[in-house]
Amino acid sequence: MLLENQMESILTFDHVTKRYGNGVCALKDVSLSVRPGEFISIIGPSGSGKSTLLRSINKLISTTEGNIFFDGENVSALRGGKLRKNRSKIGMIFQNYNLVYNLSVLQNVLHGRLGHMSGIRGILGLYPEADKEKAWTLLEEMGLEKFGYNKAGNLSGGQKQRVGIARAIIQDPKILLCDEPIASLDPSSAKVIMDLLKSTAQKRGIPCLVNLHQVDVAMRYSTRIIGLHAGEIVFDGEPESLSDSVLERIYGTSISNLVAGVSDEKDWQQAYAV
Numbered sequence: 295m296l297l298e299n300q301m302e303s304i305l306t307f308d309h310v311t312k313r314y315g316n317g318v319c320a321l322k323d324v325s326l327s328v329r330p331g332e333f334i335s336i337i338g339p340s341g342s343g344k345s346t347l348l349r350s351i352n353k354l355i356s357t358t359e360g361n362i363f364f365d366g367e368n369v370s371a372l373r374g375g376k377l378r379k380n381r382s383k384i385g386m387i388f389q390n391y392n393l394v395y396n397l398s399v400l401q402n403v404l405h406g407r408l409g410h411m412s413g414i415r416g417i418l419g420l421y422p423e424a425d426k427e428k429a430w431t432l433l434e435e436m437g438l439e440k441f442g443y444n445k446a447g448n449l450s451g452g453q454k455q456r457v458g459i460a461r462a463i464i465q466d467p468k469i470l471l472c473d474e475p476i477a478s479l480d481p482s483s484a485k486v487i488m489d490l491l492k493s494t495a496q497k498r499g500i501p502c503l504v505n506l507h508q509v510d511v512a513m514r515y516s517t518r519i520i521g522l523h524a525g526e527i528v529f530d531g532e533p534e535s536l537s538d539s540v541l542e543r544i545y546g547t548s549i550s551n552l553v554a555g556v557s558d559e560k561d562w563q564q565a566y567a568v
């Protein structure tokens with residue numbers, strides 16, 4: 295059974311540990327597998343290793359022990375062109391959007407194709423017509439077709455993040471990694487972004503790993519939640535199994551010390567203006 299799961303998984307962490315130069319152990323013996331179609335939230339207190347986990351997948355951070363397998367390759371061993379190719383299969387969505395603000399919305403979306411182009415065509419911005427058509431279709435899907443020629447810097451935070459999603463999707467990624475995608479947004483924009491993330495990823499069968507600080511959002515959207523505490527996975531299961539005692543283990547404190555989550559559907563609807 296374990297072998298079957300590993301065979302169909304797109305991403306596997308096999309006993310991964312990350313120790314930074316200052317001695318901090320940010321990931322401790324982490325093992326997990328991600329399968330197509332999963333929408334996984336990673337929760338945990340500040341400093342528990344969520345960003346380290348996400349960034350080690352595209353080797354922005356090198357791990358110390360263990361192996362990470364992504365799309366059939368051992369990421370830990372990849373260098374140069376092979377590493378770039380592997381990264382082109384990973385869509386990243388950032389808290390601060392990482393757009394080029396003085397370029398147009400369309401050009402920012404097209405940047406997602408750079409990893410698939412030869413150096414000179416990419417430098418000159420000579421995108422094939424098919425890519426441009428795809429970019430417009432994605433802008434439409436994001437409700438941004440009217441903003442294609444606007445400067446990305448002039449958009450609202452929620453609109454910028456929608457550009458970020460379109461840029462990640464146009465890559466044709468095999469996984470989406472989202473590092474606190476709604477941390478800079480108001481609750482109503484956050485809902486739009488979570489809805490779009492989930493629908494665009496699920497429609498295409500792309501697995502999604504999302505770092506979140508909002509437990510209620512994680513519970514509402516995820517097919518699976520991973521809870522980190524001090525670099526260790528202390529919970530890996532369905533949202534329904536995330537009890538108060540599990541939350542206390544993840545956050546290392548009594549539930550009464552946690553900012554009240556939005557616990558029932560009615561409260562959620564009020565907070566997120568459903």
Ligand SMILES: Nc1ncnc2c1ncn2[C@@H]1O[C@H](COP(=O)(O)OP(=O)(O)OP(=O)(O)O)[C@@H](O)[C@H]1O
Binds near residue numbers: 339340346
């Ligand atoms: N470049 C670095 N050098 C040294 N220590 C680091 C470095 N990056 C992160 N750390 C440490 O590793 C631990 C995990 O950090 P990480 O950013 O992965 O946590 P996080 O759960 O994403 O936190 P947050 O929710 O605040 O973003 C923390 O103790 C942090 O101080």
